[in-house]
Amino acid sequence: MKYKLQKICFTLLLSMAMLSSIAQTKAPAATIFTADSLVSGNTKDVLTSFFQLAFDNLIGQKKELNFNSNPFAVMLKSNPNLNLDKYYTKYRPWRKLNFGFGLKLDTSYRFNGFSSSIKYSIIDERDPTTSNLLFTRLQIAGFADEREILNKALMDSAQKIFKASAQTDADFDQLSNFRDTVSIFFNQKIAFKDLGKNFQQMVLSLAAKNKLVQIQKLLTENPATSLKSNDLKIYDSLKNAIKKCLLWTVSINDTTYQKQFFFSNVVINSELSKGIFEPRPGANNVELNLKAACNFLTDTLRSAKNLKRVLFSFEPGVNWVIRDKNSDRSYFELKLSGSYYHNFSSLYAKERRDSLTLNTVMRIRVINDIWIPLEVKYDPKTGNVFGFLNIKANFTALGNLFKKDS
Secondary structure, eight states: OHHHHHHHHHHHHHHHHHHHHHHHHSOOOOOOOOHHHHSOHHHHHHSOSSEEEEEEOTTSSSEEEEEEEOHHHHHHHHOGGGOSHHHHHHTHHHHTEEEEEEEEEOTTSOEEEEEEEEEEEEEETTOTTTOHHHHHHHHHTTHHHHHHHHHHHHHHHHHHHHHTSOOOHHHHHHHHHHHHHHHHHHHSOOOGGGSOHHHHHHHHHHHHHTTOHHHHHHHHHOTTSOHHHHHHHHHHHHHHHHHHOOEEEEEEEEEEETTSOTTSEEEEEEEEEEESSOOOTTOOEEEEEEEEEEEEEOOTTSSSOOOOEEEEEEEEEEEEEEEOTTTOOEEEEEEEEEEEEEEOSOOOTTOOSEEEEEEEEEEEEEETTEEEEEEEEEOTTTOOEEEEEOEEEEEOOHHHHTOOOO
């Protein structure tokens, strides 16, 4: 039985690796980067932005089917008109909240209990409405507004000059050439100083007239640069900042098994995730992940209903995130951690007051937002090894989420 189980797991992992490698070798498609698409799978487990369906402990005795979401995602699903900046800010507290429900199943996949949870993000630096880091970067990104104003001013000036001319074929050609130069100025990595003296003077004059401070400063201090290069620099800065952002949550959840009273297993949990350094676009990065939990359980040594059995756990770890160089999305993650457990209550037979485990979680993105994490725990004192195979689906593609039924 043990050999068959190992064979099944090995085959499954090999298949996932092949699927993942095929997905990575496909021609890169145009990608719209969002904070949610850039964060790691581990971070999505800490706090989900839309919906997450998870089947946990597939090969264990206590299987779980869990659903997690947040109130704003539910509101947005039923009313896509809320997908506006003003509502994004207005309902910020709802976006910081996660709720979840779960079913507990036995080895025969029969109902064995249920769970519920509430989670709140104390700090979420991925959110520009609450993050000073991203807010500062987005202020720099206001450069895009100045580009739009300058583009309109250049076209208006060209039209005035053309209308004042004799409108001959030569004038039409001159207008066409001017438009081509404007297009190069905004969309190509051509140095500003190489675009002609008259055009340079017009751009700087209009920038000063319209008080386009960032553009005027950029082109005056560094005429060898281009607007396109600066756009890419700002864009990369925002993407990389998201990968390093701090996320800290607190949660409370309850599990009730059959023949037990409600709230017989309550866990107060806190989890922190943060990028250790700011990587280059498409480069791998490393995250710090800290978990602490206090578990209140029924003490079976007492006759009455109670929550007198108290267990504490702390798990520090690092998560290595491997990203696709084209899409910049994580497709493989390896998390290494250690767990410390302490029992504050009366000990059962053969139970230890303190214990340690060494843990690893290998997480593979199979397709789009479907992840398969394989978790292994090793107890160095007893030599026991525990394995947990999970499947997690994060429904985060806005285009599909809000697509109207045909």
